Amino acid sequence: MGAVKTKRMPRAVREQQMLDAAVQTFGQRGYMAASMDDIAELAGVSKPLVYLYLNSKDDLFTACIRREAKALTAAVRAGVHPELPADRRLWEGLLAFFTHTARHPDGWSVLHLQARTHGEAFAAEVTAMRTEIVTFVTQLIADAAREAHRDPDLPDKEVAGLAEALVGAAESLATWANATPGVTARQAAATLMNFAWAGLGGLMAGRAWSPPPA
Amino acid sequence: MGAVKTKRMPRAVREQQMLDAAVQTFGQRGYMAASMDDIAELAGVSKPLVYLYLNSKDDLFTACIRREAKALTAAVRAGVHPELPADRRLWEGLLAFFTHTARHPDGWSVLHLQARTHGEAFAAEVTAMRTEIVTFVTQLIADAAREAHRDPDLPDKEVAGLAEALVGAAESLATWANATPGVTARQAAATLMNFAWAGLGGLMAGRAWSPPPA
Known part of the structure; x- marks a missing residue:
């Protein structure tokens, strides 16, 4: 199911959603306090997918x-x-x-x-x-x-x-x-x-x- | 000899010399690149003395x-x-x-x-x-x-x-x-x-x- 969901949305769109979530998290909590877990959750994706797309x-x-x-x-x-x-x-x-x-x-x-x-x-x-x-x-x-x-x-x-x-x-x-x-x-x-x-x-x-x- | 030299100069004066050397080193090389060795050498004191006075x-x-x-x-x-x-x-x-x-x-x-x-x-x-x-x-x-x-x-x-x-x-x-x-x-x-x-x-x-x- 997860794989199907991921496929339905183009990578570029999903990446922008991750960046939206990341900007919000970094901006409000600060770079140090922001965690990849928070960002993945806010973007509605799994943490491994964030790493797959954005690396670190x-x-x-x-x-x-x-x-x-x-x-x-x-x-x-x-x-x-x-x-x-x-x-x-x-x-x-x-x-x-x-x-x-x-x-x-x-x-x-x-x-x-x-x-x-x-x-x-x-x-x-x-x-x-x-x-x-x-x-x-x-x-x-x-x-x-x-x-x-x-x-x-x-x-x-x-x-x-x-x-x-x-x-x-x-x-x-x-x-x-x-x-x-x-x-x-x-x-x-x-x-x-x-x-x-x-x-x-x-x-x-x-x-x-x-x-x-x- | 070193101990005698250290005693001749009041702590406050020596500390200012260390800070002079540190400001110069941090300002010119940047915080990351600046080493305690550089700072001690520029201040003309031993590195342990810098740690003793300024801790870290x-x-x-x-x-x-x-x-x-x-x-x-x-x-x-x-x-x-x-x-x-x-x-x-x-x-x-x-x-x-x-x-x-x-x-x-x-x-x-x-x-x-x-x-x-x-x-x-x-x-x-x-x-x-x-x-x-x-x-x-x-x-x-x-x-x-x-x-x-x-x-x-x-x-x-x-x-x-x-x-x-x-x-x-x-x-x-x-x-x-x-x-x-x-x-x-x-x-x-x-x-x-x-x-x-x-x-x-x-x-x-x-x-x-x-x-x-x-």
Whole structure:
């Protein structure tokens, strides 16, 4: 019977179910406390099948990191429409980022907390994703500067530093927003957009950036 | 001879030398690759003496995290003079932070990379320091809002989010600055001050915040 059941569902589908269960378990219990028994039970499969498909706890965790990293970068890229003006592109990117991290809190916990806390190999997986996002944001800021005909141009090093600052701010705020009851993705995105676009000086002077209607 | 040498130097002084050697070794080679042999040799003491004073590699690493965390928070607090206006207080705080992380790159690596990558117990030590810094920055932003007689006041949750964003930006930028040749502490602090105070919108419009003369 078990063999028949296994055959009825394509391997790719069953593997995604295992990854769903693994992300949830790693995200909520932490890498150390999560057991393969828990994950198999949550996925509704036998433990040997998890090992057969994903090989080991480490390989399963790595597969989780890769899938969640890919989903997050895809969500941010999909959120940004190139024809919009610079401030709107930044807003759309931030909104896409916070919406994704709010909807997938376990995935974000895997990427931002778990993957970085349990050894250099896992941390390196996240660093690769982060580099991709920093490159994307660097381009976004450089485009904004070009649109604004900044004279003199912002130096490349300044743009790179601003991108690092913005990504670090977004990571920190997403973790805080997910841990703070009552903070929506839209509020977190608006807080960071105001900070990033208007600056604290602008906020203190009452010059906030206004998001477009939802 | 060895025993006489050991007696001539007070325990507290010798312990600091061991911690200096340990921070350097952990910061440059990473927690896993660092050996107690390396650390003892760099400190100019025997390995048994390191174990006698600091008990184990884990305890030594924890002592490093605590010392570096204390030094960093003390440096930031000492940099901020309460009588200055809000933008100057923020500038002084950022300059103190980036000056300290640039002067102590191994200490920053221990705090920001190594301690967070090698297990939950070490990560919790860093979280305690981070909470202290976020609280300090939250107060700084709340004071700035009060000084500016913001009406309506910035809501507490907004201030808390802004502090999280600013601290995340600073962590990210310090790591980038230490890894990027030719970026000084003053430049990194100026980049973040411009980002945090003038915002990208201000920068694009040519409204930068100008640091006071060095």
